[in-house]
Amino acid sequence: MIGGKWQVQDQRSLAKYLDTRYNLSYTNAMKTAISVPDPIFEAGEQLARQLGISRSELYVTALADYIQARRGGQITAQLNQIYATEDSTLDPVLAQIQSLSLSREEW
Numbered sequence: 001m002i003g004g005k006w007q008v009q010d011q012r013s014l015a016k017y018l019d020t021r022y023n024l025s026y027t028n029a030m031k032t033a034i035s036v037p038d039p040i041f042e043a044g045e046q047l048a049r050q051l052g053i054s055r056s057e058l059y060v061t062a063l064a065d066y067i068q069a070r071r072g073g074q075i076t077a078q079l080n081q082i083y084a085t086e087d088s089t090l091d092p093v094l095a096q097i098q099s100l101s102l103s104r105e106e107w
Contacts, residue, residue: 044059
């Protein structure tokens, strides 16, 4: 992952991790039917061709990316819950050291 965004190779790894059977056999993976608006479907087809991957791999990768992005929100919510009850004020000595260092910098 680079800069919080999954790269194609990372997405493929995540997709395979989420379902290790994905590339072993076409019929062993979970099959599903979904409705996709035509413009999104066509954009997906074009992207899959550009990336040199199958439509199935594109959709698995996109879903894995979506899941990963939503997990980040859960982590933030958990951290917010922790810091809501914990004292997060800056240590007075550290605050003084920081303020002294700022006066020496040019702005």
